[in-house]
Amino acid sequence: MHPQTPLLLGCPITLSDLEDITRRGRRVALCPEARARIVASRAAVDAIALAGDSAPAVYGINTGFGALAETRIGERDVIALQRNLVRSHATGVGPDLGEAEVRGIMVLRAQVVAMGYSGVRAEVVELLADMLNARVTPRIPSQGSVGASGDLAPLAHLALVLMGEGEATFEGRRMTGGEALAAAGLAPVTLAAKEGLALINGTQYMASLGALAVRDALALCTVADIAGAMSLEANKGSKRPFDERLMKVRPHPGQAACASNLRAMLDDSEIMQSHADCPRVQDAYSLRCMPQVHGASRDALMWAAEVLARELNSVTDNPTVFLREDGGADLLSGGNFHGQPLALALDLAAMAAAELANISERRVEQLVNPALSSGLTPFLAPQSGLHSGFMIAQVASASLVSENKVLCHPASVDSIPSSAGREDHVSMGSVSAKKLAQVIENVRASLAIEIMTAAQGIDQRRPLRSSAAVERAYAAVRAVVPTLDEDRPLYRDIEAVKGLVTSGALARAVEEVTGPLQ
Known part of the structure; x- marks a missing residue:
């Protein structure tokens, strides 16, 4: 029987906590103190996004990515930039990861964002938590990351499902990400400035496995x-x-x-x-x-x-x-x-x-x-x-x-x-x-x-x-x-x-x- 006390995202977690969530179904929730940090860091990102074309160039918010970091992105394209980033980076191949490994990736990505240094809205973290608790499991192929700039491809497959795209498993059935969210009573998010980048920049694939x-x-x-x-x-x-x-x-x-x-x-x-x-x-x-x-x-x-x-x-x-x-x-x-x-x-x-x-x-x-x-x-x-x-x-x-x-x-x-x-x-x-x-x-x-x-x-x-x-x-x-x-x-x-x-x-x-x- 899994522990009844939810793990609080944004507070310190242990390897034992991770195993409880991934293998024994422990629930998660957002730490109240973490919410305040998330709101404050998001305000800093919004200030740049709302400044539009007059804002200084900030990587991943109003610029392209990687070798395209010097390419300035116009104000009206900031939302499309995040959507395109996630779609283009979902290039994973090979056998799918198991449920425990995917749940590990989910909780660790939620943990990073919940710490309040990513400038991501609280509703993004909460959707990840809700997916974990409802056992909506994104399909993540096991190959395609080189382990720097983060585990980009695997994490992009996770982010796709938050957008209502990609594929996921719910109650033993494979379906589209949007269908899985709907079946669990959840709604996808439209990723705002920096949020796509924040979801895929990290080591959570290799850390979970x-x-x-x-x-x-x-x-x-x-x-x-x-x-x-x-x-x-x-x-x-x-x-x-x-x-x-x-x-x-x-x-x-x-x-x-x-x-x-x-x-x-x-x-x-x-x-x-x-x-x-x-x-x-x-x-x-x-x-x-x-x-x-x-x-x-x-x-x-x-x-x-x-x-x-x-x-x-x-x-x-x-x-x-x-x-x-x-x-x-x-x-x-x-x-x-x-x-x-x-x-x-x-x-x-x-x-x-x-x-x-x-x-x-x-x-x-x-x-x-x-x-x-x-x-x-x-x-x-x-x-x-x-x-x-x-x-x-x-x-x-x-x-x-x-x-x-x-x-x-x-x-x-x-x-x-x-x-x-x-x-x-x-x-x-x-x-x-x-x-x-x-x-x-x-x-x-x-x-x-x-x-x-x-x-x-x-x-x-x-x-x-x-x-x-x-x-x-x-x-x-x-x-x-x-x-x-x-x-x-x-x-x-x-x-x-x-x-x-x-x-x-x-x-x-x-x-x-x-x-x-x-």
Whole structure:
């Protein structure tokens, strides 16, 4: 059930707030204090617009855009200028974004405008809020932004719907923007001076996709710890490398968090007690170095989350309206729409998340390879040779890991000049965000493969029991996927375990034993 208290646009919001709105349907409303700021900044824009041809040239109000910034626009064409801007910039291509990602774009664009530096009327912000609350979802294609001058093309598809154009979904049906608004009891707006520009100048595409993906990636860090604990038990590994003393002499916070999780999950295990005196001195790195690898990913993702949290409450408009104490205003043109801060963070986030799958696949290899698995059957098959067991599950994970290596090439190192050279360096942060979202999907599938493989390994250690927390994870898996007694198609099993991961049910099951994991 989503929170009943509306989020107030124009007041600070968090990554958790964003997830509540996009995925759990939390309502939004305009912050009362924000309304006063909006009215004041709009008055500054109106003063320029009403001055007509005698007003000084101000970018985007009475001039063209980009390379046409020096082209003066006459007073009678100011409204047409905004309409033409939105229409001409709606050039998105590729598959459509999902509802959660579009809702993220909507709320973040509304948040920027509500902060009162954009010179946009309150009714524009209120229409965005009403669309969110009524679940009118604009169709936004996923490709077409270079991540500077803002995510122009994706945001233009959003702005089209506010004008009653473009396409949107309402109550599960695709229709024109105007039809969707009417069906929801809403009316389009006629964009006034600067409003079209204010709706498309910003980083909200990459911020929405990136924020949701980083939230997912941080949750997967905990899932990776659970998967690793299950694999360690299945392969008769040791928990000694996770000793708190070792963590304190190399005090990276992510490493400490992972080791703390592993210690909490590996308490009182019959399997571990059964091999306390075995001759094996050290486990493979994929088991022994989980705190160092998972922890490094966690630290990198936490930094990316900090960057995104700042961006959620940043003004990315251009020009930006600054009110003066004497009652006047300065409209400053700058580059806050440039996506480089996000592009770098999201590229790093993709690499960090990919490592969770990289090491996970190696743990799967430890379980299915009879030369490494401490007595488990080859490929965990019930009768090796006649049955192939988890042989190709490991291959599938390897495929996902390899794909991630391609996706982790940083988009932020590229730039292609646009707008006749005026926009001569761009961030490609939209590509960084899109790649990250795909990496997260691949990591989720890889971890699901490890979890179901480890559960099969635990079956083969019976009658010995693993720790209470690992047994709880095992039980959650067995509630949706039975033990492999003979070969069967495993794609349904993978999807079922992915469902446990995505819903958070697996982590919640473990935390019933351990308390909150980090």
